[in-house]
Amino acid sequence: MLERLAGTLDFQAQALALRSERQRLIASNIANADTPGYVAREMDFATALRQATSSSQSTVASGGNRLATGSATLLASTEAGHLAGTGSAGGAAPLTYAVAAQTNLDRNSVDMDRERASFADNTVKYEATLRFINGQVRTMLSAITGQ
Amino acid sequence: MGMMSIFNVSGSAASAQSQRLNVVASNLANADTVAGPDGQAYKARQVTFQTQLVGELANDATAAGVRVSTVSEDQTPGRRVHDPKNPAADAEGYVTYSNVNPVEEMVNMISASRSYQNNIEVMNTAKSLLLKTLQMGQSG
Numbered sequence: 001m002l003e004r005l006a007g008t009l010d011f012q013a014q015a016l017a018l019r020s021e022r023q024r025l026i027a028s029n030i031a032n033a034d035t036p037g038y039v040a041r042e043m044d045f046a047t048a049l050r051q052a053t054s055s056s057q058s059t060v061a062s063g064g065n066r067l068a069t070g071s072a073t074l075l076a077s078t079e080a081g082h083l084a085g086t087g088s089a090g091g092a093a094p095l096t097y098a099v100a101a102q103t104n105l106d107r108n109s110v111d112m113d114r115e116r117a118s119f120a121d122n123t124v125k126y127e128a129t130l131r132f133i134n135g136q137v138r139t140m141l142s143a144i145t146g147q
Numbered sequence: 148m149g150m151m152s153i154f155n156v157s158g159s160a161a162s163a164q165s166q167r168l169n170v171v172a173s174n175l176a177n178a179d180t181v182a183g184p185d186g187q188a189y190k191a192r193q194v195t196f197q198t199q200l201v202g203e204l205a206n207d208a209t210a211a212g213v214r215v216s217t218v219s220e221d222q223t224p225g226r227r228v229h230d231p232k233n234p235a236a237d238a239e240g241y242v243t244y245s246n247v248n249p250v251e252e253m254v255n256m257i258s259a260s261r262s263y264q265n266n267i268e269v270m271n272t273a274k275s276l277l278l279k280t281l282q283m284g285q286s287g
Contacts, residue, residue: 016280020149021209023276027153027269028211031160034167034262035196041208095208112265123272130279137284 005140012133014052018045019126026119029098029110036106040098040115047094150280152210153273155201157266159212164263166215167194171256174247181235182225182243189245191221191252221246 022043032038079099100109170192177189195217202210223246231240 017149020276023150023273024153024156025209027156027273028209030265030269031156031213032196032198032211033265034164034258035198035213038198038211043209116265119269119272123276126276127279130283133283134285 009136011053012129015049016129018048019129022122026115029115033110033112036108038108040110041095042098044094044096150273150277152202154270156210156212157270161263161266163196163213163215164259167259170194171252174252177245178247178249180245188225188243191247192218194218
């Protein structure tokens with residue numbers, strides 16, 4: 001019973017966790033805009049969310065907690081310039097390399113315009129996810145109170 | 148703890164950029180200094196940045212901060228001006244000034260201040276998102 005109530009929030013909770021991870025990733029790119037040799041990273045959000053929710057659905061079905069601890073980290077290659085790899089052990093989200101629009105003399109591949117745009121985009125979508133969660137909580141509360 | 152480390156990431160970058168701004172300030176301040184008694188004029192300094200992982204997990208590429216790895220001195224010879232009346236002139240009547248290029252320093256200053264602003268903005272956005280996250284599920 002309680003799992004059903006919590007389960008409705010599960011998808012949005014996963015999305016929120018991934019959004020915050022992407023926010024941190026873009027912040028890292030912006031922070032390293034002047035670091036020589038830094039390679040900008042990007043997250044394939046759709047794949048990451050699909051991975052996280054598919055692994056969490058099995059844990060929810062068995063009554064477990066939602067955190068995707070066992071999901072394997074794979075680097076998705078969505079563009080021609082992306083490299084194949086197995087990814088880091090810690091992160092649960094698939095990371096790709098952002099291909100720079102212009103090359104830099106110090107081999108830094110951060111494109112500040114794109115990063116700023118991605119940051120704003122991610123901020124809005126994070127807030128949207130928060131509002132979805134708040135809406136679902138309100139729906140459940142009104143169902144519980146029965147008014 | 149997801150977004151909390153944004154403050155570490157952007158904070159380290161802001162600190163590194165302010166150190167760069169500091170170096171620019173001392174370069175500009177010494178743009179017109181002449182050689183001291185040792186015959187060595189002020190040499191322009193330059194910082195080099197390096198990525199520093201600040202996440203709780205090792206090898207977590209999503210939390211990459213910045214630190215200043217080295218402060219190097221520009222080894223190009225300083226500007227030499229013929230001015231025999233200057234007390235700092237050498238035997239041939241030349242005065243050695245510092246090798247600071249003010250135009251380069253001004254460009255460096257603008258670049259550092261823009262990067263600093265970017266990082267502060269990132270922190271402000273992260274802060275407002277976190278505050279909204281704290282109010283999750285509360286009606287109103």
